[in-house]
Amino acid sequence: MKGYIKVCGVSELEEKKGFRYFISETQDIAVFKVEGRIYAMDNVCPHNHTPKIHLGFIEDKHVLCPVHFFKFSLQSGFQGNQSSASGCTLPVYKVEIIEDEVWVEKPEENTFNFDF
Ligand code: FES
Numbered sequence: 811m812k813g814y815i816k817v818c819g820v821s822e823l824e825e826k827k828g829f830r831y832f833i834s835e836t837q838d839i840a841v842f843k844v845e846g847r848i849y850a851m852d853n854v855c856p857h858n859h860t861p862k863i864h865l866g867f868i869e870d871k872h873v874l875c876p877v878h879f880f881k882f883s884l885q886s887g888f889q890g891n892q893s894s895a896s897g898c899t900l901p902v903y904k905v906e907i908i909e910d911e912v913w914v915e916k917p918e919e920n921t922f923n924f925d926f
Contacts, residue, residue, distance in 0.1 A: 811906065811908065811913050813915060813916055814904075814906060814913040814914060814915055814916060815833065815913065815914055815916050816911055816912070816913050817829075817831045817839070817841055817850070817912045817913065817914050818831065818841065818911075818912050819910045819911060819912065820843075820848070820907060820910050820911070820912055821910055823841065823842075823843040823848065823912070824843065825843055825844070825845075826842065826843070826844055826868040827842070827843075828840045828841070828842055828863065828864030828865060828866060828873075829841040829842070829864065830853060830864040831914075833916075833917065837917070837919060838853040838854075838861060838864075839851060839852060839853050839903065839914060839917065840852070840853040840863040840864035840866070840873075841864075841905075841912065841914070842868060842873065842884060844868055844871060844884060848905045848907065848912055849884040849885070849902065849905065850902065850903040850904075850905050850912075850914040850915075851863060851873070851882070851884070851887060851900050851901060851902045851903065852900055852901040852902075852903075852917065855875040855877060855880065855900070856898035856899060856900055857875065857877070857878060857880045857898055858877060858878065860875070860877050862875060862876050862877055863875060863882075863900065868884075869881070871883065871884050871885065872884060872890070873900075880897075880898070882899075882900040883902075884902070885902065886899075886902065887899045887900040887901055887902040901917065903915040903916075903917055
């Protein structure tokens with residue numbers, strides 16, 4: 811599927827538990843299954859550039875970074891219920907499910923948003 815990368819099988823994902831996938835030696839993403847829906851995002855927290863989002867906690871369709879507990883929307887990557895203008899944003903990626911396979915929109919190389 812052009813522009814997408816195959817990350818894992820749907821059955822490999824556990825509800826509300828992050829799955830870490832390395833795109834390259836220097837870039838990885840986090841994938842979560844929450845209430846049957848699958849979300850993909852950068853694994854590097856934009857707050858302190860720590861690659862720990864896959865270890866985050868799920869709360870109300872948000873992921874809480876386990877380092878300082880910044881809260882990002884699984885859908886938009888925005889902090890809490892705010893727009894990106896009020897805080898740092900976690901890049902999120904489109905997900906397509908083809909049969910049992912999870913395909914994620916291929917991110918740009920190391921995309922960070924330092925606007926906070
Ligand atoms: S590194 Fe994620 S909240 Fe600080």
